Amino acid sequence: MKTFLLPALLFFISTLCVGQKLGYSTLTIPDSLKQNANAVLRLSQINIDVTSQKSMTIKSLRVMTVFNELGIRNLDLAESYDKNKRIVKIEATLYDAFGKHLKSYKKGDFTDTSVADGFSVFNDNRALYLNFTPITYPFTMVFETEVVTSNTAFIRPWSPVDDYLVSTEKSLITVSYKAELKLKTKEANFSDAYRLEKKETATSISYSAKNLFAKKREELSPGFKNTFPFVYFALENFELENVTGNAANWSDFGKWYYSSLLADTEEIPEETKLKIKQLVGDEKNPLEIAKIVYKFVQEKTRYVSIQVGIGGWKPMLAKDVDKLGYGDCKALTNYTRCLLKTVGVPSYYTVVYADSDETKDLQSDFASVDGNHIILALPSDNNLIWLECTSQIMPFGFQGNFTDDRNVLLVKPDGGEIVKTKTFTEKDNLQATKGNYTITPDGDLLGKIQIVSKGLRYDKEFGKERLSRENQIKNYKEEFSNINNLNITKITYNNNQAAIEFTEHVELEAEGYAQNSGGKLMFAVNAFDQSYYVPKKYRTRESPFEIDRGYTNEEEIEVTIPEGYIIEAKPNAFEQETEFGFYKIEFNLINPSKILCKRKLIIKKGIYDKSKYESYRKFREIIAKTDNSKVVITKS
Known part of the structure; x- marks a missing residue:
């Protein structure tokens, strides 16, 4: 019986393997590379051969296993070309989860299209791309290209990390060149967290990496190129569109x-x-x-x-x-x-x-x-x-x-x-709001505000004057989303280009802004400049965080309560200063029927260590909570 079963089993296995490439089976991917991954870069192999100042050949082999529809964006089944860059080879091969060959795509299967940049009326950049829609997941795609170009001014940078939520099984690049062209390299963000290998001779250099786990992008992380390892390449003697150059x-x-x-x-x-x-x-x-x-x-x-x-x-x-x-x-x-x-x-x-x-x-x-x-x-x-x-x-x-x-x-x-270029500080990026509003006995809000924006706040706001009235109103409803039933009754703008200041005058009303509970009215005093942003909480933060631009918000709003009402309870003033910024809010009684809300928020630009992230998150959490502080008024 045993003598009969062994040949039969071997025949079954050999039959199963026909038409399959076991190296592309998802079963061979280590579990550690599957964790947090929408896709795994099984192999990226790039060979760049600069044969002269006027000629460069780039061969690329890319094997990607995609687990779900979020990983599709990482396939990158395209290659560009122009009058000085010729595609010699482009093909793709599709495998199923078990490494079984499903389909091959040749050059004729790729779509030829103009690479529109969204603003050029004409350009001569084109691309071949594969319009591919998967039927099932997971699958593996092998994509292979070869191009020849006379432009040697650009050599693509290399990183072993393809994207967030993508693991790397193996990635390598080799650049070969003539010694007289003088290849320069720069290594950025190298650390012990990434096991990279480097080999170099007088006319070639190569980098490689294996088994890099998928990373989740954390909120406020610095830019991708400032986070992961990169190697930059450039020739001192190059060619750019038939013009020789030196750098x-x-x-x-x-x-x-x-x-x-x-x-x-x-x-x-x-x-x-x-x-x-x-x-x-x-x-x-x-x-x-x-x-x-x-x-x-x-x-x-x-x-x-x-x-x-x-x-x-x-x-x-x-x-x-x-x-x-x-x-x-x-x-x-x-x-x-x-x-x-x-x-x-x-x-x-x-x-x-x-x-x-x-x-x-x-x-x-x-x-x-x-x-x-x-x-x-x-x-x-x-x-x-x-x-x-x-x-x-x-x-x-x-x-x-x-x-x-x-x-x-x-x-x-x-x-x-x-x-x-100019660095705009938190003092430069100022937005100052002044105004007043009245609460009616029915809880409605009637108000007028003036908003002055400077620095990069000007850059953000001055385009409002060229919007349609409909879109202007839509913008204010988004800005003051905390005010339900908002109605904008009047808008005027003053764009002072000499001083680079943009001023908005807005008149508005809102039905039922104050909530009525048993004859008492309750409402948030800070109606026009509430901050809701609270960064995501992480059990263990892995990366530093960046506040890319600082700013200052100042506000003075006078609030009038209805005649015949008294203030039963109002929020206490609050002030906090941290290395990330400053926050202060006051609720001062001008007289028994008027409250002056004064608020100042400063957020400072900077890159901060991951150990400080929770402190910053709590700072923003306190701001969001305090900004929504409510006053209670009742009939006298």
Whole structure:
């Protein structure tokens, strides 16, 4: 009997394995890598071969097991191309949970599409992508590509961590290059928490990692690139859209940038020169002259992006911008610079990584072709004033949260220089609210408020004046969501661009704001500036936390209770100061029928150790609770 069963069992196993790739079976994934994971990166293998200054081949093999629909976003089944980047190979293979082959996808199965960036009227970037919808989970996808490009200015950074909630079984990258091209590397966020291996020769370098567990993103965590290990690569001698370049350091890079991309773009038509000089007149102050030129550019031009070839990096000719009346960030910034130059005011074309949600720095110690936006730097009294030249509505000298507080590159004829844009402090980012409201015997609220916003608060609020009335009202109902049955009766705005202050005057009413209980009325005194935010509680916090921008809120609201009522109970004043900020609220009796609510909240920017997270959470919890403090009034 045993003699018969053994061959039969072996035959069954061999039959089961036909058409299967056991290495891709989910059964072979360690349980430790499945924990907290929407997907597991089984293998990421990248080989970059820089055969010359004008040629680079990139081969990529990516094996991803996806457990659920949240892991789909990590498949990344696409490859970009353009006139200088050719896709040699692109294919994908699908396996089921047991490693059984289900389907193969060749180049013809991929969809060819333009890579629209949302603002360019035309660009020459395209991509092939696989429009894939899974039928069941889990599954494994093998995605393999090979591309050849003449652009050697960009070598993708490498991280062994693909994303939050994604484990890594194995990840490696190898870069091979000619020694005379001088490859530079920078390692960031390396620590004992990640077991990384590095191998290096005179003409190659490789990094690898194995068995990295999935991490959950914790609230207020610093940005992904500031949290996980990254390796950055760049060649000192490179090619960018058929223009050879050198980036040994930022000074050399800036000199190359100016001579290769800017120097031959500066011609301004004589007619425009004359017009600018007439507008400037007898004005001698460089700052006032710059204001005149900035206003001229805002009124004459509009922002339109055209990204083709070197045009993705080299600005349009200034004379073409003058003729056409439009351009992208490069063109409009360069045009403004050239106009200023004609009237003797120096300014600097400035490369920046722009993003309002996450501050991204150019790396001061690692020169490379980087950044995604251009602004203008205007020297003034040993300081720099920043001009956003793409906006027709932005005040002179105000940059907002799109480019604040980050390293940027000044491009000068004699070399580049890394400097930092303006950091708005908690004092700069001020919002001050003053006003009054009356509670009627029926518990209704009738009020008027004035809100003045400065600094980055201005940036957030001044766009309200261009909204429809319907959307303005919608915004206030969201801002004052604590007030039920809110009705906005009047809105007026004052946008003081010279002072960079935005003032809102709002008249409003709300039926039943005060709750009636047995003839007594109860309501939150602080009606217009309540904070609800309380960070999530963690049993064990793993990462530090970041408050990316500080701010100050000040409020004075006078509250009048109905005639014939007295204050039966009112909240006590409260004050607390911590390293994260300051909070104070008072409820002062002006007379028996009036209460003055004074409130001040300061939140400080900073990166704090994880051990302090619970203290910050409790600070915000106290603020949210105290802001909702209620007064009780009753008939006398």
